Amino acid sequence: METAANHPYAEHRKIKVQVENLTKCYGDLLVLDKINFEIYQGELLCIVGPTGCGKTTFLNCLSQFIPMTEGSILVDGVPASPEIHNIAFVFQEVSAIPWLTVEDNIRFGLRIKRLPEAEIEQRTERMLDIVGLRKYRTYYPQQLSASMEQRVVIARNFAINPDLLLMDEPYGQLDVKLRYYLEDELIRIWKELGSTVAFITHNIEEAIYLAERILILSPKPSTIKEEVIVDLPRPRQYDDPEFVRLREYVTERIKWW
Structure with missing residues (x-):
């Protein structure tokens, strides 16, 4: 091989x-x-x-x-x-932050990195489009299906350009x-x-x-x-x-x- x-x-x-x-x-x-x-x-x-x-x-x-x-x-x-x-981690258990909306979950890592607000919004909008969750941006994780919640986690981690x-x-x-x-x-x-x-x-x-x-x-x-x-x-x-x-x-x- x-x-x-x-x-x-x-x-x-x-x-x-x-x-x-x-x-x-x-x-x-x-x-x-x-x-x-x-x-x-x-x-x-x-x-x-x-x-x-x-x-x-x-x-x-x-x-x-x-x-x-x-x-x-x-x-x-x-x-x-x-x-x-930037080293990002997706765990075995779905790890969307339950008290944050979809869009705020995606923004979370970007704000930890203290990026400029304009860049945070640009990256958030792009990831919402990439993972197909724009319509659900104001939903909370408990309102989503398991696959949608995992997409939120993936979007949050990809957003920081790891x-x-x-x-x-x-x-x-x-x-x-x-x-x-x-x-x-x-x-x-x-x-x-x-x-x-x-x-x-x-x-x-x-x-x-x-x-x-x-x-x-x-x-x-x-x-x-x-x-x-x-x-x-x-x-x-x-x-x-x-x-x-x-x-x-x-x-x-x-x-x-």
Whole structure:
């Protein structure tokens, strides 16, 4: 299976995020063991691995929600810092702020960043159009469907023009129809904005459908077991023989034990 190192996929792409020797221990428990990889500018990268391998810990270290035991994370060649970089996070649970309207949810991160009011309004209006929620701008999250509420969360995070958007199984609790719909929405928004996205999922089919490249984590202590280039045209078809082949390959690599 080809990797970015021996595939034209990476030839003309800028490295946006560089992770070197990422290690995380909880006391004597080694969870992440000297993980090294890059994320390219504008890439949609998926991370998969067996249950309990440390995928969420991995993402929490990338976001700097929790400290690394060892290692470094560089964004555009500079140590990642909340004071310099915009690193956004979409959680497993829908995290729209319940006391804010749709439009104020989208404005929230922009106001935290203290952007000029004119720019806040410009970005808010654009995201309302992109996610199709202009008619619902004054609604509160509890007045929305689950898929619409998740679109609010996605719009809020894309609005800040993140250097890196981290998504931790954001569709795992939704039914299949909603998941398919939101996967297509994510692809559309990602392509329109050119954002850099790292998406964790336990669903191999979802990873093949979304990703340009997949990182496969090993069981704990986790390392990068393999990377897989997903060189399929969009929109992708679940019954495409190459889609099926890749799904089976990644599944077997996770079930290696």
